[in-house]
Structures are given as structure tokens and as C-alpha cells.
Amino acid sequence: KNQVEQSPQSLIILEGKNCTLQCNYTVSPFSNLRWYKQDTGRGPVSLTIMTFSENTKSNGRYTATLDADTKQSSLHITASQLSDSASYICVVSNDKIIFGKGTRLHILP
Amino acid sequence: DGGITQSPKYLFRKEGQNVTLSCEQNLNHDAMYWYRQDPGQGLRLIYYSQIVNDFQKGDIAEGYSVSREKKESFPLTVTSAQKNPTAFYLCASRPSLVYNEQFFGPGTRLTVL
Numbered sequence: 597k598n599q600v601e602q603s604p605q606s607l608i609i610l611e612g613k614n615c616t617l618q619c620n621y622t623v624s625p626f627s628n629l630r631w632y633k634q635d636t637g638r639g640p641v642s643l644t645i646m647t648f649s650e651n652t653k654s655n656g657r658y659t660a661t662l663d664a665d666t667k668q669s670s671l672h673i674t675a676s677q678l679s680d681s682a683s684y685i686c687v688v689s690n691d692k693i694i695f696g697k698g699t700r701l702h703i704l705p
Numbered sequence: 706d707g708g709i710t711q712s713p714k715y716l717f718r719k720e721g722q723n724v725t726l727s728c729e730q731n732l733n734h735d736a737m738y739w740y741r742q743d744p745g746q747g748l749r750l751i752y753y754s755q756i757v758n759d760f761q762k763g764d765i766a767e768g769y770s771v772s773r774e775k776k777e778s779f780p781l782t783v784t785s786a787q788k789n790p791t792a793f794y795l796c797a798s799r800p801s802l803v804y805n806e807q808f809f810g811p812g813t814r815l816t817v818l
Contacts, residue, residue: 600747628805639709639795639809685747689805695747 598623600688600696608702613676617699619669619686631660631671632685634698640685643671676703708732709810711796716815718790726781726813728796736799737779738807741765741792748795754779783815790817 600621609615621629628647632640644653644660646669652661657674673680681703686696709730718724728737736755740748750763754773768787773779779798783790793814797807 605745630806637793637812637814639797639811641809642806645806693750693805693807697745697747 598694600694602696602699606700617671621667621688623688625690627689630687634683678703711810711813721785723784728779730798734798734800738797739781740795
């Protein structure tokens with residue numbers, strides 16, 4: 597069964613600290629993996645996209661990694677800011693688009 | 706929100722009434738999607754359309770209906786047959802089936818009283 601599992605479900609950190617969010621998937625075949633950021637009450641916005649051959653991709657303070665052998669991805673946020681408070685959704689695609697349930701990140705001042 | 710608009714942002718309806726949520730895009734995208742989002746759950750696909758005048762059911766289509774008379778517009782009707790309609794509804798579009806990224810609208814929060 598095609599599934600995308602994210603952990604942790606929620607995370608609270610202090611402003612300025614780093615954090616890492618995890619995504620494990622069982623989707624096969626695999627086309628690409630995307631991380632979205634969703635602010636409360638808004639639509640998701642794409643942060644990064646990675647294909648099978650890519651191991652890491654950065655977008656400012658966001659760095660995504662992909663291990664296609666173990667079917668795992670992570671999103672690392674460096675020097676967190678209050679505006680990083682949001683849900684982060686991992687999405688894996690083949691001919692379908694499969695969404696994880698997201699990790700809710702709270703940044704405290 | 707990438708040229709995709711949803712209206713209204715908040716919608717209140719009485720139980721038993723049908724309600725239509727608007728989704729418009731000016732990105733010239735071929736495919737459009739409707740998702741439902743509930744707290745603690747991932748996005749669930751309601752309906753999608755790959756071309757004008759054609760659409761397919763997603764995973765939770767019961768109690769919903771759509772139309773795609775124009776490329777730019779993909780309205781969703783929540784009917785009285787939908788047992789738990791209160792949710793956050795997201796519309797998305799995608800340039801083509803070759804290009805995997807979806808662009809999301811700002812969402813409509815529907816509350817049925």
C-alpha cells in the first residue's frame with residue numbers, strides 16, 4: 597500500500613534552534629518527493645522537490661535530504677524563526693500524489 | 706497563492722443545504738483538484754479534472770459534485786448527502802500530467818451549523 601509517514605506529529609522548539617523533520621514512504625514506483633509548508637488557514641506552498649537521483653536540496657534555511665534506498669527523507673531547518681511555525685507536509689508522487697499527515701512545528705520566542 | 710483563488714475564505718451553512726465552493730486559476734493549467742483537510746489528517750482527494758468537460762472521483766467523492774465547463778474554473782458543490790461537511794477545502798492546479806508540482810489556493814473553511 598502506498599503510504600507516507602511523517603514524524604514527529606508535532607514539535608516545539610525555541611527560536612534560533614535547528615530541527616529535523618522525518619518522512620518515510622512506501623510508495624512504489626517513485627517519481628519525486630516534495631516538501632510543502634502550510635501556514636495555518638492557508639494553502640500549502642512548495643519548499644523543495646527531489647527526484648530519485650538527488651540526495652540533498654536546499655532552499656535558504658531549509659535543506660531536504662533523500663535516501664531512495666531506505667525510502668526516507670528529512671527536512672532540516674536551520675536557525676529557526678517565528679515565521680517557521682507551520683505544518684510541513686511530505687508528498688510523494690508516482691502516477692498518483694500521496695500526502696503525509698504533516699508535522700506541526702511551533703517556534704517559541 | 707500562485708494565481709489560484711478560492712472564495713469565500715469562510716462559509717457557514719445550515720445542515721441540509723447544498724453549498725458551492727469556487728476555485729479559479731489564471732495559470733493556464735490543465736489539471737485541477739479538490740482536497741479536504743481535517744485536523745490531524747493528510748489531504749484527501751475529493752475530485753480531479755485533467756481536461757475541460759472531464760473529471761474523475763477521488764478517494765472521498767461521496768456527497769460532493771464538480772463541473773469543469775471552463776479550463777479556469779472547477780467549482781465544488783457540497784451536497785446535503787455529505788455526512789460531515791465541516792472541513793477546510795483546498796483547490797489545486799497542475800500545469801500538466803508531466804509536471805508533478807501542484808499549486809494550491811488559499812482554501813475555504815466550511816462550517817455547517
